[in-house]
Amino acid sequence: QKEVEQNSGPLSVPEGAIASLNCTYSDRGSQSFFWYRQYSGKSPELIMFIYSNGDKEDGRFTAQLNKASQYVSLLIRDSQPSDSATYLCAVNRFKAAGNKLTFGGGTRVLVKP
Amino acid sequence: KAGVTQTPRYLIKTRGQQVTLSCSPISGHRSVSWYQQTPGQGLQFLFEYFSETQRNKGNFPGRFSGRQFSNSRSEMNVSTLELGDSALYLCASSYRRTSGDGGDTQYFGPGTRLTVL
Numbered sequence: 618q619k620e621v622e623q624n625s626g627p628l629s630v631p632e633g634a635i636a637s638l639n640c641t642y643s644d645r646g647s648q649s650f651f652w653y654r655q656y657s658g659k660s661p662e663l664i665m666f667i668y669s670n671g672d673k674e675d676g677r678f679t680a681q682l683n684k685a686s687q688y689v690s691l692l693i694r695d696s697q698p699s700d701s702a703t704y705l706c707a708v709n710r711f712k713a714a715g716n717k718l719t720f721g722g723g724t725r726v727l728v729k730p
Numbered sequence: 731k732a733g734v735t736q737t738p739r740y741l742i743k744t745r746g747q748q749v750t751l752s753c754s755p756i757s758g759h760r761s762v763s764w765y766q767q768t769p770g771q772g773l774q775f776l777f778e779y780f781s782e783t784q785r786n787k788g789n790f791p792g793r794f795s796g797r798q799f800s801n802s803r804s805e806m807n808v809s810t811l812e813l814g815d816s817a818l819y820l821c822a823s824s825y826r827r828t829s830g831d832g833g834d835t836q837y838f839g840p841g842t843r844l845t846v847l
Contacts, residue, residue: 649834660820660838661773705773709834715785716763716824716834720773 618643623706623721630728636693638724640706643687647708650682650689655703655723664691664704696728731757734823734839742845748809751842755802755823762804763836764796767818779804780826816846
């Protein structure tokens with residue numbers, strides 16, 4: 618079992634729709650959770666982080682965390698063609714083990730005009 | 731505020747050679763982590779440096795090493811290069827605060843693309 622799992626996609630969504638991305642993790646000691654966006658040939662760009670159970674909204678993005686189910690998700694509202702990228706979920710144990718991000722394989726998102 | 735910078739951006743080496751990559755973190759960030767990204771294995775953690783000390787290490791052979799200087803700049807070195815070392819090497823920096831949310835948020839540099847022939 619991989620430590621962080623994501624559906625590789627591609628997730629195809631029409632422009633203006635909501636894209637829903639999911640991520641599960643195996644380490645119950647994980648304390649911080651991140652979503653990064655990576656365009657082809659570029660480095661990962663932070664979208665948002667979440668530490669507490671529940672929802673966290675930032676613009677068109679909403680992260681949801683459920684530690685009991687070991688599940689974190691990302692919603693992209695009003696999807697735009699510029700949102701077409703690979704979205705990486707990452708987890709960190711941080712206080713227990715410093716900075717050591719463990720990444721999922723990424724979900725490729727295609728937003729069609 | 732300037733972001734994470736990495737040099738060089740591209741490198742071509744041959745098997746058996748060694749290579750040194752450089753990373754300058756965001757001003758004020760004291761933690762620097764290195765990652766390797768390949769199509770087959772994805773993003774994998776190499777090591778983390780904080781206050782000039784290696785704090786974490788991933789599952790890579792001893793050919794991969796690094797160091798951090800007093801100004802938080804970091805270098806990583808790969809000796810005796812193998813074809814499988816061809817990858818995008820990413821550096822990420824963070825404050826590494828122990829309190830409050832976001833203290834371990836890592837920001838990535840543009841990466842160094844290494845090709846081993």
